[in-house]
Every structure is written in C-alpha cells, then in structure tokens.
C-alpha cells in the first residue's frame with residue numbers, strides 16, 4: 001500500500017536557513033494495516049503525514065502509494081490522488097459550518113467528477129451511526145458526532161487509505177473512545193489506517209507503532225494485542 | 235479527472251448559492267458595492283445626456299440659421315446708458331429694403347412687443363403681447379397645441395385674433411379650452427384662435443409660454459398705434475451665410491440710419507449661434523467629466539467587491555485547505571470563489587441598473603431636465619462593471635487557488 005524509501009523533507013525558513021524536519025525515513029505499510037505514528041511535538045509527524053497524504057512532496061527519496069510513485073506529481077495530479085485514494089480526518093474536524101452533515105460527506109464526490117450520490121452519503125452516515133443526523137447542521141452536533149461525520153466524509157470516495165492527524169485531540173475521553181472504536185471497526189473491515197498521535201493510549205488501538213524522533217524513525221514495532229504474537233514470530 | 239457531469243455542476247452551483255447565503259451580510263455588501271457603482275454611473279451619465287438633450291432641443295427650436303435685429307438704444311449716447319426709452323427707428327422701409335437687398339433670406343417676421351393687460355372673464359394679468367407675422371411660428375418651428383394660426387389675410391385686415399402661450403392659456407382659462415373664447419387686450423376685444431404648444435424656458439431668459447401673439451398689423455394699429463418694430467427675424471437658407479448676412483444688414487442699416495461705422499448704432503444684429511456653441515461646448519465638457527465620474531464610481535464599486543472578496547478568502551482559508559485536502563484542484567477553488575463573487579457582482583450590477591433608472595428619473599425631475607435613459611449607456615456601464623468585477627473578483631479567487639493547502643489547513 002505504502003512504500004517510503006529514504007525520504008527527507010527540509011523546509012527553508014524565511015531567512016534561507018534549512019530546517020531538516022525529516023532526515024531519512026523508510027518503511028512500508030501493507031494493505032489492511034492499522035499503524036500509528038507517534039512522537040514528541042516537533043519530531044516531524046505532521047511533515048511525514050503531509051507527504052503520505054500527498055499534500056507535500058519529499059525533498060529526497062521516493063514515495064509509492066498503491067504502487068504509483070507520487071513523489072514527483074504536480075499539484076493537479078496530487079489533488080486527484082488525494083481525492084481518489086486518501087481520506088483525511090483532522091484534529092479539528094474541519095467541517096464546513098452552516099452546512100448539513102450529509103452535504104459535508106458529499107464534498108469529496110464533488111471533486112471526483114461524475115455523479116454525486118446522495119444515497120451513498122446517507123448510507124455512510126448510517127454506517128458511522130449518524131443516519132438520523134444527516135440533515136442536521138454540523139454546528140448542532142457534538143464533537144464526537146462531528147468527528148464521525150468527518151470520518152464518513154473521508155470514506156465518501158471509498159479511498160484505500162485513511163489518514164488521521166490527532167483525531168481525538170479535540171475530544172473528551174468518551175467521545176475519543178467512540179471515534180477510536182469506529183476507526184478500529186473500519187480497520188477490521190479491511191481499511192488501511194495511518195494515525196498520527198502523541199498519545200500512547202490512542203496508539204494502543206493500533207497494531208503497529210512507528211516512533212519518530214528528530215526526523216528519524218526511533219522504533220517500528222508491533223503494538224497492542226498483536227504485539228506478543230508478532231514478537232514471537234520475529 | 236473525469237469530466238464533471240451535470241449533477242456535479244448543479245451541486246457546485248448549489249454549494250455556491252449556499253455559501254452566498256451562509257455569508258449573507260458579506261454577500262449583501264458585495265451586491266451593494268456593485269449596485270452603487272452601476273447606479274451612480276448610469277445616473278450621472280443619463281443626467282449629462284439630459285442636459286445635452288435640453289441644449290440641443292433649445293437650439294433646434296431657436297434655429298441655427300436665424301438672424302435677429304433688435305431696435306436698441308445705443309448704450310453710449312450722451313455718455314451714459316439710456317435704457318427704458320423706446321427706440322422707434324426700426325421701421326417698415328428698413329424692413330422692405332433689407333428684404334430687397336440681401337440675398338439668401340427665406341423667411342422673415344417683423345415683431346413689435348409691449349406689456350399689456352389681459353382679461354378673460356374674471357381673470358386678468360399683465361403679459362408681453364407680440365405682434366408677429368405668420369412666418370414667425372415657422373421660423374421658431376413652433377407647433378400649435380390646439381386651434382389655428384392666423385394667416386396673411388388676417389394681417390391684411392388687422393383681425394383681432396390671438397394665439398396664447400401655454401402658461402397664459404392655463405392662467406386665464408384654467409382647464410377650459412380657450413379656443414373661440416373672448417380675450418380683452420388693453421380693453422380691446424379679441425378672439426382666441428389657438429394655443430401654442432409648451433416650450434419651457436428658452437436659451438435666452440424670455441419664457442415664450444407666458445406671451446400672447448397677435449397679427450403684426452393688429453398690434454401696430456389697434457393696440458399700440460405705432461409705426462416702428464421692436465425686432466425683425468430673418469431665417470437664412472443656411473447657417474453658413476450667417477456672417478455675410480449679419481455684416482450686410484449692419485452696413486445697410488447704418489447707411490439708412492446715417493450712422494457711421496465708428497458710432498454706436500440704434501440697432502443690434504445678433505444671432506444666438508455663438509451663445510449656443512458655448513453652451514453646447516460646456517455641456518460636452520460636463521458630459522465628459524460625468525462619464526469619468528461614472529467610470530470612477532464603477533471602479534470604486536469594483537474595489538468594494540475586491541475588498542470583500544479578499545476578506546472572504548482570508549476568513550475562509552481553513553475551508554480552502556480542507557477542500558484542497560479532499561481533492562479540490564487549484565482551478566476548482568478559483569472557480570468556486572470567482573463564481574460566487576461574480577454571481578453577487580452581477581446581481582448587484584443588475585440591481586444597480588434598476589436603481590440607476592429610478593435615480594435618473596428622480597434627478598431629471600428635480601433638475602427639470604428631460605428624462606433620458608440611454609440604453610447604450612446603461613449597457614456600456616453594465617459591461618464595464620461586469621468586466622471590472624470579473625477582474626476584481628478573480629484576483630482574490632486566484633489568491634485562494636494559490637494558497638498552499640498545508641498552510642491553509644494550519645490557519646486558525
């Protein structure tokens with residue numbers, strides 16, 4: 001699903017000094033995996049996720065998504081890759097205000113060309129447990145419900161990869177748990193999920209954890225219930 | 235990307251309308267700016283057109299090929315002005331000589347004027363009464379509102395008939411038709427033959443609607459017992475001959491009145507072409523100025539659209555980042571914002587056209603100018619406004635499209 005090969009990302013500050021946010025990162029993620037990327041603030045998690053999400057390109061190395069080398073795509077082609085292959089879940093939900101839940105879910109379909117299938121949007125909302133909230137304005141929903149609408153939106157174009165950046169960061173623990181439960185279910189249904197967090201409790205839901213420190217991979221190991229079996233086989 | 239089908243466009247369009255509603259205060263401001271610009275431009279240009287049309291109408295009425303000889307007290311006689319004294323030196327032999335000697339005259343009318351008391355029933359007023367020849371009305375291209383003109387036969391017999399200016403008719407007879415009614419002028423009974431059409435204020439100060447017109451000979455013999463004229467009007471074959479004819483009249487009358495060319499004369503030969511030219515030129519200058527003011531209004535309106543669209547892009551940065559992450563391309567974002575602004579600006583421009591029409595009516599009414607709504611002007615204003623707004627709406631939209639999605643998502 002994901003093949004990251006010696007990628008680096010160096011930003012240039014306003015005064016011209018380079019900031020190496022990612023130094024030399026390589027890993028692979030197979031289809032159907034549930035992986036967390038964990039690290040301290042400033043370690044380079046978001047930089048990595050931006051590249052994985054085709055919002056950014058690495059300054060060195062290659063990134064293959066679904067077998068396609070996307071590291072040199074231009075803005076237009078990356079937009080199409082994002083639209084078809086990636087579902088984003090943001091820390092602050094990023095739903096459009098004064099817009100109903102179902103309209104938010106439909107947005108990715110608007111940019112896919114072809115038919116906007118309201119029935120499908122409603123079905124996905126039902127799938128995340130918000131079938132009865134479809135016509136509510138998002139401001140009328142609780143934080144947990146809003147994040148589930150955002151997850152439904154990420155699923156609209158049926159992308160093979162879900163990327164979530166601190167999806168529980170703005171939620172209380174109960175709502176956070178329900179969102180994590182939903183992501184876990186989606187994983188069980190066979191979706192590939194990559195989740196960025198600094199929270200070990202959240203990371204425990206995943207099957208594998210990549211730990212990042214100063215733009216390098218500090219560790220990459222199985223996690224949670226599978227950890228023991230994985231360690232045995234290793 | 236697959237070519238979007240109708241359903242996608244419908245969704246995008248509906249999305250835009252929803253955004254417009256969602257930010258309705260801001261949307262209203264865009265509409266307002268665009269409307270004000272167009273309304274201002276349309277109104278000012280129409281106002282200028284009205285002024286110009288009025289000058290042109292006055293010129294048409296006056297005739298550009300008319301020479302007027304006024305019997306006039308020369309100002310310098312005895313070293314000081316002696317106005318108020320009637321000059322009686324302009325007489326029939328002069329008139330006949332001029333008609334005989336000067337080439338290129340097509341129509342003429344001698345005129346004698348005096349203020350007189352009019353009485354009709356219980357109504358009474360003092361008005362200028364003009365004794366004129368039938369050609370007077372042709373020279374002035376002055377139509378009748380009702381009744382009939384008097385003719386040469388009436389002049390020959392000094393018939394006591396009168397034509398009333400529009401205001402006089404209303405003042406003396408109210409809503410009733412004056413035609414065929416009795417009118418006393420200085421106690422002499424007349425019959426009203428007709429009422430002249432309304433002229434309004436002329437290019438000179440006289441208001442021709444407030445005057446009464448009777449046959450020349452009737453005025454001279456039956457009302458004034460006079461042998462002189464107040465003025466003589468000549469219509470020329472063409473206005474090119476104005477200078478020559480004026481000069482020849484001047485020379486001939488000086489000879490006849492035995493006034494050397496170095497002394498002030500007892501008449502003045504004039505034409506109003508020069509006056510008209512200045513008026514027309516100033517109205518053209520005003521028109522030019524007003525067009526510029528109108529255009530500036532459009533630009534200011536456009537800048538309003540720009541400012542508000544710019545603020546909208548800044549306020550909606552997170553939305554832009556989100557849409558980009560969900561797969562919107564830079565052109566998608568551009569079209570979304572440009573379309574939203576253009577829908578509003580176009581609505582505003584059309585509203586401005588309607589407002590401009592109303593305001594043009596009002597200002598024309600207030601300024602007593604003819605109401606003119608030049609469709610070509612309005613369309614030009616609309617076209618310029620739409621073009622300007624397209625530019626001014628595209629700029630922020632372009633900026634929105636160029637935002638880095640990552641920075642836009644970070645924006646809070």
Ligand SMILES: Nc1ncnc2c1ncn2[C@@H]1O[C@H](COP(=O)(O)OP(=O)(O)O)[C@@H](O)[C@H]1O
Nearest residue numbers: 011012019021040041042043044045046047048
């Ligand atoms: N656009 C940028 N320009 C310059 N430096 C940046 C930029 N984005 C991130 N950085 C720097 O790169 C490093 C990694 O940042 P980030 O990937 O956001 O870390 P994390 O998400 O783990 O907190 C930080 O030191 C940060 O200051």
Ligand SMILES: [Mg+2]
Nearest residue numbers: 042045046047
């Ligand atoms: Mg971060």
